Amino acid sequence: MEMKELLKIGKEISLLGKFLTLASWDQETETPEGGQEGLGEMMEYLSGLYYAKSTDPVLKEGLEQLSKEELSVKDAAIVRNMKEGLDRMAKIPQDEYLAYQRILTRSQSLWAKAKRENNFDMFKDALKEIVSYEKKFAGYTRTDEACLYDVVLNQYEKGFTTAKLNEFFCLLKNEIVPLLKKIQESGIDYQKPYEGTVDADVQEKYNKKLAEYIGFDLNRGVIKRSEHPFTTGLSADDVRFTNHYYEDKLESAIFSTIHEGGHGMYEQGVSKELEDTAVAGGASMGVHESQSRFYENLIGRSKSFWNPIFSDLNDAYGLKMNLDDFMNYINRAEASLIRTEADELTYSLHIMIRYELEQMLFNDEIEVEDLPCAWNQKVKDFLGIDVPNDAMGVLQDVHWSGGMFGYFPSYAIGSAIASQIMAAMKKELDVEDLLMKGDLKQIKDFLDYHIHQHGSIYTTNELLNKMMNEEFNPQYYVDYLKEKYTKLYHLD
Numbered sequence: 037m038e039m040k041e042l043l044k045i046g047k048e049i050s051l052l053g054k055f056l057t058l059a060s061w062d063q064e065t066e067t068p069e070g071g072q073e074g075l076g077e078m079m080e081y082l083s084g085l086y087y088a089k090s091t092d093p094v095l096k097e098g099l100e101q102l103s104k105e106e107l108s109v110k111d112a113a114i115v116r117n118m119k120e121g122l123d124r125m126a127k128i129p130q131d132e133y134l135a136y137q138r139i140l141t142r143s144q145s146l147w148a149k150a151k152r153e154n155n156f157d158m159f160k161d162a163l164k165e166i167v168s169y170e171k172k173f174a175g176y177t178r179t180d181e182a183c184l185y186d187v188v189l190n191q192y193e194k195g196f197t198t199a200k201l202n203e204f205f206c207l208l209k210n211e212i213v214p215l216l217k218k219i220q221e222s223g224i225d226y227q228k229p230y231e232g233t234v235d236a237d238v239q240e241k242y243n244k245k246l247a248e249y250i251g252f253d254l255n256r257g258v259i260k261r262s263e264h265p266f267t268t269g270l271s272a273d274d275v276r277f278t279n280h281y282y283e284d285k286l287e288s289a290i291f292s293t294i295h296e297g298g299h300g301m302y303e304q305g306v307s308k309e310l311e312d313t314a315v316a317g318g319a320s321m322g323v324h325e326s327q328s329r330f331y332e333n334l335i336g337r338s339k340s341f342w343n344p345i346f347s348d349l350n351d352a353y354g355l356k357m358n359l360d361d362f363m364n365y366i367n368r369a370e371a372s373l374i375r376t377e378a379d380e381l382t383y384s385l386h387i388m389i390r391y392e393l394e395q396m397l398f399n400d401e402i403e404v405e406d407l408p409c410a411w412n413q414k415v416k417d418f419l420g421i422d423v424p425n426d427a428m429g430v431l432q433d434v435h436w437s438g439g440m441f442g443y444f445p446s447y448a449i450g451s452a453i454a455s456q457i458m459a460a461m462k463k464e465l466d467v468e469d470l471l472m473k474g475d476l477k478q479i480k481d482f483l484d485y486h487i488h489q490h491g492s493i494y495t496t497n498e499l500l501n502k503m504m505n506e507e508f509n510p511q512y513y514v515d516y517l518k519e520k521y522t523k524l525y526h527l528d
């Protein structure tokens with residue numbers, strides 16, 4: 037097979053995938069309750085076509101042959117990405133794969149019901165089946181990984197192993213758990229700097245302006261509403277994200293805008309030459325999350341970012357907040373139960389709980405029925421608080437019901453990479469000064485140049501190496517958190 041022919045097939049697969057993306061976007065934002073079933077049927081039919089197209093034996097043979105040829109960096113990456121997906125699929129017997137998909141479809145609603153009714157037992161058996169399938173499939177697809185959990189980790193973060201992540205999380209545990217304890221003992225409790233509510237429509241208008249201010253291009257993007265904010269996209273020219281406006285929690289939408297805007301700018305920044313190929317998306321879940329967290333935490337929670345635009349915020353919302361009070365409030369740290377609402381400091385501790393439990397499941401060190409108890413103990417150990425019920429504990433996240441084991445670590449990896457990128461950026465740019473001047477373009481240009489344009493041609497460590505001659509190094513992140521929170525809570 038010629039590379040030209042492979043690109044043609046790749047484009048057909050990509051176009052089918054875009055229809056599926058469009059359908060799921062519509063499902064989350066527009067489709068009425070009554071239309072959900074019909075849309076589901078459309079999506080199932082389309083998924084069948086997508087699966088057939090991406091597992092075509094002719095394609096498989098072509099990839100086999102092309103992977104042995106001398107190709108450009110870009111073409112080799114396209115062949116690598118397509119081949120990896122196909123090789124993995126080929127190792128899983130089709131009847132088992134389909135049986136697992138049916139379990140996953142059913143388990144979503146079982147989990148939602150169990151969470152609603154606060155009853156882990158309702159979800160327990162489905163989760164047992166999911167874990168057993170995940171382990172079985174990891175066994176089928178395992179190549180040279182040291183343990184089964186490394187196989188699922190590599191699906192989301194290539195090149196990252198349990199050995200490497202244990203070091204990372206151990207560092208976090210040793211540094212952040214005591215830091216949080218000191219904060220809890222300091223007696224400082226930063227209060228909300230405003231009272232009352234702001235209408236969702238008013239917030240929506242302001243947040244669109246804020247998205248444009250950080251660099252999200254609304255000529256090539258759309259912002260709608262949904263229950264939980266998320267980003268998706270058809271191409272660099274059509275990137276979409278959602279927000280949720282709480283009338284009495286103004287900071288929620290603001291930081292969702294900056295976070296999803298970070299994801300969105302990554303997608304908008306991918307080189308047009310990569311469009312409709314297997315390297316068009318972001319490099320990995322962790323790198324994607326590094327972009328959203330870079331903007332959300334390192335840019336969006338800094339005083340120099342808010343300085344030039346703070347009066348606009350007060351004006352838009354009819355408030356008279358003081359900037360320092362606002363800064364203290366949006367940066368405060370406190371132990372809480374729900375991961376998605378956690379602050380910058382405690383967030384990674386929530387991830388660590390999930391990481392340790394997933395590892396135990398894959399190493400046969402714990403049974404599914406013992407998860408709630410183990411969960412609650414870890415929350416007590418790391419965050420120092422009690423879990424009142426399973427809905428606010430082990431049942432809170434959707435991931436396990438979707439079989440997404442190995443995914444959680446990428447959230448923490450992303451936060452750590454964000455700090456590493458900031459260190460590299462500060463060698464080239466006076467970031468503080470740019471923010472004070474309201475000039476965010478150079479910041480985006482830096483990320484476009486070093487990260488965004490490359491799509492998924494390079495792995496996480498290859499990207500970091502190209503940018504700063506260094507692989508993943510979480511020390512930047514730990515140093516940043518220690519310095520920031522020691523100052524904020526006067527701990528020295």
Ligand SMILES: [Zn+2]
Nearest residue numbers: 295299325328
């Ligand atoms: Zn994100």
